[in-house]
Amino acid sequence: MISLENKIKKIWDAYILALTIVSAIEVPARLVMNYPLSGALLILDYMVSVSFLIDVVLNFLSEHIIKGKIVRSFGSVSRGYLKGWFLIDFLSAVPFDLLTGGSFVALNRLLRLFRLLRLLRLARLAQFMSKLGANQAINPVLLRLFFFIFWLGMMAHWMGCGWIALGGCPNHEGIHQYVRALYWAVTSLTTVGYGDITPADTPQTIYAMLIEIIGAGMYGYVIGNVASLLANIDVAKAHFSEKLEQVNAFLKYREIPADLQTRVRSYYDYLWESRLGYDESSVVEDLPPSLKIEISMHLNRDIIEKVPLFKGATDEFIRDIVSVLKAHVFTPGDFIVRKGELGDEMYFISRGSVEVVSENGEQVFATLQDGSYFGEIALINREPRTASIRARNYCDVYTLSRDVLEHVLQKFPEIAEQLRTLAEQRIRELQQ
Numbered sequence: 001m002i003s004l005e006n007k008i009k010k011i012w013d014a015y016i017l018a019l020t021i022v023s024a025i026e027v028p029a030r031l032v033m034n035y036p037l038s039g040a041l042l043i044l045d046y047m048v049s050v051s052f053l054i055d056v057v058l059n060f061l062s063e064h065i066i067k068g069k070i071v072r073s074f075g076s077v078s079r080g081y082l083k084g085w086f087l088i089d090f091l092s093a094v095p096f097d098l099l100t101g102g103s104f105v106a107l108n109r110l111l112r113l114f115r116l117l118r119l120l121r122l123a124r125l126a127q128f129m130s131k132l133g134a135n136q137a138i139n140p141v142l143l144r145l146f147f148f149i150f151w152l153g154m155m156a157h158w159m160g161c162g163w164i165a166l167g168g169c170p171n172h173e174g175i176h177q178y179v180r181a182l183y184w185a186v187t188s189l190t191t192v193g194y195g196d197i198t199p200a201d202t203p204q205t206i207y208a209m210l211i212e213i214i215g216a217g218m219y220g221y222v223i224g225n226v227a228s229l230l231a232n233i234d235v236a237k238a239h240f241s242e243k244l245e246q247v248n249a250f251l252k253y254r255e256i257p258a259d260l261q262t263r264v265r266s267y268y269d270y271l272w273e274s275r276l277g278y279d280e281s282s283v284v285e286d287l288p289p290s291l292k293i294e295i296s297m298h299l300n301r302d303i304i305e306k307v308p309l310f311k312g313a314t315d316e317f318i319r320d321i322v323s324v325l326k327a328h329v330f331t332p333g334d335f336i337v338r339k340g341e342l343g344d345e346m347y348f349i350s351r352g353s354v355e356v357v358s359e360n361g362e363q364v365f366a367t368l369q370d371g372s373y374f375g376e377i378a379l380i381n382r383e384p385r386t387a388s389i390r391a392r393n394y395c396d397v398y399t400l401s402r403d404v405l406e407h408v409l410q411k412f413p414e415i416a417e418q419l420r421t422l423a424e425q426r427i428r429e430l431q432q
C-alpha cells in the first residue's frame with residue numbers, strides 16, 4: 001500500500017488536481033464551442049483519461065483516512081473507495097469524446113454531455129482546499145481570498161459557456177465569442193449589467209434572470225466577506241488597532257492631558273514593536289502545564305541567557321522559575337520601585353536599563369542593564385525598599401513574587417547564597 005506520506009504520491013495528487021482544473025475549464029468550453037479535438041488538445045485529452053485511470057488504480061492501492069482513522073489494508077481501502085469516490089473517478093476517466101467518433105448523432109450528443117462528469121472531480125479540489133486551510137503555515141485569510149477568486153473565475157467561465165450554449169453571442173466566432181460571453185457573465189455576476197448584450201429569446205431571458213439572482217447573492221457575499229477578509233489578513237494588527245482605537249477614545253473622553261496621551265500612545269507603539277501587542281502571559285495561560293513550561297522556556301530564553309544568576313543554574317531551577325515569571329513593560333521615567341515601600345516582587349531586566357536613585361530621584365547611585373536584577377533586598381531581608389528604581393528607557397522586565405522566590409531559594413541554597421552576597425554588597429555601596 002502507498003503511504004499517506006509518500007512524496008511521489010503527493011506530487012502525483014498535485015498533478016491530478018492540475019489536470020482536474022484544466023478539464024473543468026476545457027471540457028465545458030469544448031462542449032459549447034464544438035471545436036475539433038486534434039493536435040495538442042487530443043494529446044491532452046488522452047493524457048487526462050490515462051492519468052485519471054491510473055489514479056483510479058492508485059486509489060485502490062493507497063492508504064486513506066476514513067472518519068479520522070488511517071485505513072491501511074487493501075480490503076478496507078477498496079470497500080471504502082468503491083462506496084465513495086470510485087464511480088465519479090472512473091466515469092471522469094472514460095474518454096467519451098474518443099469513444100463517440102462516428103456514432104449516431106443524437107447518441108453522440110448525449111454521450112458528449114458525459115464529459116461534464118469530469119467537473120465532478122472538482123469536489124476533490126474542494127476537499128484538497130479544506131485540507132490546505134488546516135495547514136497553519138499558510139495565512140488562512142489569504143488562502144480564503146485566493147479560493148474565493150478561483151471559484152469566482154470558474155463560475156464566470158461556466159456561466160459564459162452556458163450563455164454560448166444558448167446562442168448568446170451569434171455575431172461572434174471562436175475566441176471572440178468566448179470573450180463576449182465571459183464579459184456578459186462577469187457584468188451580470190457583478191451586477192454591473194451594462195445592457196449591451198441582452199437576451200434574445202425566452203431560454204436566454206430565463207438564464208439571464210438566474211445568473212442575475214446568483215450575482216446579487218454573490219455581490220452581497222463579496223461586500224460582506226471580502227472587506228472583513230482584507231481587514232483580517234493581519235489578525236494581530238487588526239486586534240491591536242481595535243484596542244488602540246478604544247484607548248484613544250477613552251483618552252479623549254476623559255480629557256487626559258496631551259503629553260500624557262502622547263506617552264500612552266508611545267507605550268502602545270513600543271508594545272507593538274516589541275511583541276505585536278500580545279500579552280504573552282494571557283496567551284500562555286490557556287495552555288496545559290507541560291506546554292506552558294515549554295513555551296515559557298522559549299519566550300524567556302533571553303532572560304535566562306542574560307541573567308548571570310541563572311547561567312550556572314540547573315535545568316530544574318530554570319523550569320521552576322520560567323513558568324512563574326511575569327512580563328511587564330515600563331516607559332522612560334517610570335518609577336518601578338519607590339524607596340520605603342513594602343515590596344512583594346523582585347525584577348529581572350530583559351531589555352532596557354534602570355537607575356537606582358534616591359527617594360526624590362535626584363541622586364543616581366547605580367545604573368542596571370539587561371540581565372541585571374533588582375528588588376531582591378526587600379524580599380530577602382523582609383524590610384522596606386532600600387532605594388527607588390527609575391526606568392531610563394523602555395524596559396521589558398520580568399517579576400518574581402515573594403512566595404515563589406522563597407520557595408525556590410529553599411530548594412536551591414547555592415543560588416540563595418549568591419543572591420544574599422550581592423544584596424549585602426549593594427547595601428554596603430548604598431551606605432557609602
Ligand code: CMP
Nearest residue numbers: 366374375376377378385386387426429
Ligand atoms: P530593594 O531594596 O528591594 O529595592 C531597591 C533595589 O535597588 C534593591 O532592592 C536593590 O535590588 C537595588 N539596589 C540598591 N542598591 C544598589 C546598588 N548599590 N547597586 C545596584 N542595585 C542596588
